[in-house]
Amino acid sequence: MLEPVGVLTRYLERTMAQARYDLAGPGRFVGELPELGLRVEAEHLEAARQALREALEAWLLDALRSGLTPPGLEGGEDPVRSRFFALAGEMWRLVRETPAEAPKAQPPQPEPAKAHEAPKAKKVASVEEWLKGLGIQVVKKPQEEEEKEKVLTRLALFLGDRYPSLEKLYERLKQSLSTKRQFELSLSEASQEEIANSTQFCTMLKQYALLTSYHYKSEERRIRAKASTEGWVxxxxxxxxxxxxxxxxxxxxxxxxxxxxxxxxGY
Structure with missing residues (x-):
């Protein structure tokens, strides 16, 4: 019975890997699984991820209770998996049809002989301990405050996932850091995707104080902005x-x- 449970675990992890997260406003993070119609809101990113995971688990449980095979769990005939789902459906049918009874006391079970106990897994060293064991000096950089860490990670994902359409803007941002002056970027020949991504990214940077100024002239399709000179920026x-x-x-x-x-x- 362990293998089917692993199937469900992998299904949850695989589905959560397709989740989308966005910042709907100050203190409002949105998590979505559009294919399943699931959407949650929370005060910060980790809470949104947890709430979306719980919503997915509830959705999966309802599907199994109804005897449905959730999308992504189909596939070729697997007798072990088929038997697991058949047993799950039968157990749910019995729960619904059998009146609730007071739990009966169970006789004490004999403890297994210690001679047959599995050896305890050896504790795995952390990456930092492993590096130190190789004689490498490890210095941890000071971390930003937790909320700022989440914001910077979100900005990094936005930039990395859309880098081809943000490359020109990114180069101008770095140029602004070196000159400490305002920069301009013409988007007159850019695609709609490049314009949308560039303006959205600048809006996010300005909202979180990575830009000290930002203005977009839609009639000229031109961005004017200046990057902050703060060290963390x-x-x-x-x-x-x-x-x-x-x-x-x-x-x-x-x-x-x-x-x-x-x-x-951060090392």
């Missing part, structure tokens, strides 16, 4: 975003494979 825009982006994509891949993992960043 420079660190993020000149390369820190890429470390965050790679770390999040690695985490997503490992979660999709249902693999235990640790990703170390």
């Amino acid at each position: 420079q660190n993020f825009l000149t390369g820190g975003w890429l470390e965050r982006y790679v770390a999040e994509r690695v985490r997503k891949f490992l979660r999709s494979k249902n693999l235990p993992h640790e990703v170390a960043v």
